[in-house]
Amino acid sequence: MESHIGNFEELKICQPSLRLQHERNIDMSKIAIIYGSTTGYCETVAGKIQEAIGKENADIVNVTDLNESVLKDHDVLLLGTSTWGAGDVQDDWFSGIDLLKGADLSGKKVAIFGCGDSASYGDTFCGGMKALYDAVKDKGCKLIGSAPAEGYSFSASDAVVDGRFVGLPLDEINEEGKTQGRIDAWVKELKNNL
Ligand SMILES: Cc1cc2nc3c(=O)[nH]c(=O)nc-3n(C[C@H](O)[C@H](O)[C@H](O)COP(=O)(O)O)c2cc1C
Secondary structure, eight states: OHHHHHHHHHHHHHHHHHHHHHHHHHHHTOEEEEEEOSSSHHHHHHHHHHHHHOGGGEEEEEGGGOOHHHHHHOSEEEEEEEEETTTEEOTTHHHHHHHHHHSOOTTOEEEEEEEOOTTTSTTSTTTTHHHHHHHHTTTTOEEOOOEESTTOOOSOOTTEETTEESSEEEOTTTOHHHHHHHHHHHHHHHHHTO
């Protein structure tokens, strides 16, 4: 009886370190979905992207919680922002962009996604994605996940470079019904490039 109690105590002592080790191993191979969101749309689509990838393979991180360890421990970064002002990145990303610029991203794969409103802001549609693109494009990482501009109703966007969006634009305000199909197609393409 006493020896059983002894074993149980031993297990309790061992468990936390075993769990940490296990988590560390998983984290190294995982994707980080890092998003900035003011009213919740970009947060929602980050969740949909995680579902499409498979929850066990991707961590979701609000950019307000972003730190150097998150960037270091993930080989694939999916960066998401809604667009505010006139084509600007979502506010919470300001310090996140500084972190990206100061980090060693060499060897990583990076993709961008964004939320916008193509009806009310058709001349700056999802322009906030451009700030994320500019932050990482010369950092030695491989940019994946650009998207065709066809199929969207907008007149201009800084996030269109060489005829393609630098990432996946989503419009939860006017085209919510197209979001899942757009995410599924994008994630399928991403998986081909991982
Ligand atoms: C004041 C204001 C400015 C906005 N500016 C833009 C813009 O320039 N381009 C765009 O595509 N969407 C713009 N939007 C729309 C938001 O990006 C859109 O509502 C988005 O879904 C918000 O996502 P969030 O809740 O994750 O922040 C703007 C919305 C507001 C209220």
